[in-house]
Amino acid sequence: MSSSNGNPTRRNVLRGALAAGGAVMTAGAARAAGDPAITEIQTWNQALGDGVDARPYGTPSEFEAHVKRRNVEWLTADPVSSVNFTPLHELDGIITPNGLCFERHHAGIAEVDPAKHRLMINGLVDTPLVFTMQDILRFPRENRVYFLECAANSGMEWRGSQLNGCQFTHGMIHNVMYTGVPLRLLLEEAGVKTSGKWVMPEGADASAMTRSIPMEKALDDCLVAFKMNGEALRPEQGYPLRLVVPGWEGNMWVKWLRRLEVGDQPWHHREETSKYTDLLADGQARRFTWEMDAKSVITNPSPQAPILHGAGHTVLSGLAWSGRGTIPRVDVTLDGGNSWHAARMSGPSFEKSLHRFYYEFDWDGSPLLLQSRAHDSTGYVQPTKDQLREVRGVNSIYHNNGIQTWHVSESGVAENVEIS
Numbered sequence: 001m002s003s004s005n006g007n008p009t010r011r012n013v014l015r016g017a018l019a020a021g022g023a024v025m026t027a028g029a030a031r032a033a034g035d036p037a038i039t040e041i042q043t044w045n046q047a048l049g050d051g052v053d054a055r056p057y058g059t060p061s062e063f064e065a066h067v068k069r070r071n072v073e074w075l076t077a078d079p080v081s082s083v084n085f086t087p088l089h090e091l092d093g094i095i096t097p098n099g100l101c102f103e104r105h106h107a108g109i110a111e112v113d114p115a116k117h118r119l120m121i122n123g124l125v126d127t128p129l130v131f132t133m134q135d136i137l138r139f140p141r142e143n144r145v146y147f148l149e150c151a152a153n154s155g156m157e158w159r160g161s162q163l164n165g166c167q168f169t170h171g172m173i174h175n176v177m178y179t180g181v182p183l184r185l186l187l188e189e190a191g192v193k194t195s196g197k198w199v200m201p202e203g204a205d206a207s208a209m210t211r212s213i214p215m216e217k218a219l220d221d222c223l224v225a226f227k228m229n230g231e232a233l234r235p236e237q238g239y240p241l242r243l244v245v246p247g248w249e250g251n252m253w254v255k256w257l258r259r260l261e262v263g264d265q266p267w268h269h270r271e272e273t274s275k276y277t278d279l280l281a282d283g284q285a286r287r288f289t290w291e292m293d294a295k296s297v298i299t300n301p302s303p304q305a306p307i308l309h310g311a312g313h314t315v316l317s318g319l320a321w322s323g324r325g326t327i328p329r330v331d332v333t334l335d336g337g338n339s340w341h342a343a344r345m346s347g348p349s350f351e352k353s354l355h356r357f358y359y360e361f362d363w364d365g366s367p368l369l370l371q372s373r374a375h376d377s378t379g380y381v382q383p384t385k386d387q388l389r390e391v392r393g394v395n396s397i398y399h400n401n402g403i404q405t406w407h408v409s410e411s412g413v414a415e416n417v418e419i420s
């Protein structure tokens with residue numbers, strides 16, 4: 001694990017424990033007497049700040065420098081073919097800021113000149129076409145919020161709890177509002193032949209990423225996106241053009257999208273044979289497991305975000321999502337599943353998007369075993385890790401959507417554990 005993984009220092013934890021020793025505090029308690037943050041005049045109160053010319057492109061406060069993508073050393077043999085993780089424990093709401101979206105690339109970040117970028121449609125079409133970026137902007141566009149989850153998210157947790165932080169166990173996910181042209185419109189422009197049953201998107205990076213996508217999905221809700229959260233895609237996310245494949249595994253969301261080939265059968269390329277297949281206990285592999293099953297995680301408290309205020313009123317927070325629809329309900333347990341409580345959903349509920357939940361409770365300071373369980377709009381309920389292993393074995397890397405457990409000690413320190 002990276003050395004600066006945002007874990008609490010022992011001192012922070014002690015401070016939390018000391019606070020807990022005093023009177024039980026309510027949030028916003030009157031403890032102002034002698035507080036230097038009130039009685040002393042701060043530097044920012046005494047001098048002029050930066051002018052409007054100082055920050056033409058804004059960046060976060062210097063006090064937020066710890067909020068960043070991190071990688072796991074032993075997963076990063078070479079940074080140009082690796083992954084880093086979204087700091088979920090530092091975020092709230094449902095939108096992932098552009099600079100914090102986890103990155104997964106197989107051949108580094110391509111720096112593509114949009115003036116030289118082309119999108120070709122070829123194969124089983126009436127009229128093969130090549131679009132410039134300017135051409136793409138002349139099609140009707142749509143704005144939609146979707147999560148992208150790598151199928152390998154939580155993949156290191158199949159055989160037992162391993163990585164200490166939701167950034168590492170669940171951070172191969174981001175949730176962004178995309179602006180893009182429905183893929184259906186571009187395919188209709190080229191005219192798909194009746195024999196055209198599959199689409200193969202291809203990336204312009206050195207890995208030339210390719211996947212096979214069934215035509216029904218391509219014509220359903222896929223977007224060819226050029227904006228994320230209102231501004232141009234970041235180079236990390238495929239600038240200037242990426243495919244958005246809502247609810248389906250991240251690997252299919254081809255970045256730096258340069259070509260769409262229409263064919264009559266899947267191509268069986270590397271990313272759908274040797275990778276992104278799920279080896280079962282009997283040696284058979286599940287293939288074409290595209291949809292991301294309903295899943296959730298408690299982001300606060302979690303190993304990188306301990307309870308620092310001691311016993312008393314506390315806010316538990318987390319994320320839930322499903323590749324098949326919305327999340328009408330999340331259950332939370334504080335005692336490892338003996339009793340479950342309905343979490344409070346907050347914020348917009350979009351299909352195939354992250355959902356935010358909260359659970360407010362009075363912590364009595366005794367150890368907790370925290371879990372969350374997502375229910376999606378199809379009625380599917382997130383399974384336990386044991387239920388998942390029973391069906392899928394432990395050979396697989398991909399599609400681990402089992403229930404996550406955090407143990408919280410009396411001092412507020414949280415740890416990745418499993419209970420059975």
Ligand SMILES: Nc1nc2c(c(=O)[nH]1)N[C@H]1C(S)=C(S)[C@@H](COP(=O)(O)O)O[C@H]1N2
Nearest residue numbers: 102103104105106150203209250251254255
């Ligand atoms: N061209 C191209 N597209 C790609 C990849 C890549 O390496 N090259 N990686 C894929 C994988 S495995 C995932 S999980 C997602 C990651 O998207 P992100 O970097 O925006 O998080 O992009 C997919 N699209």
Ligand SMILES: [Mo]
Nearest residue numbers: 150151250251
């Ligand atoms: Mo991925």
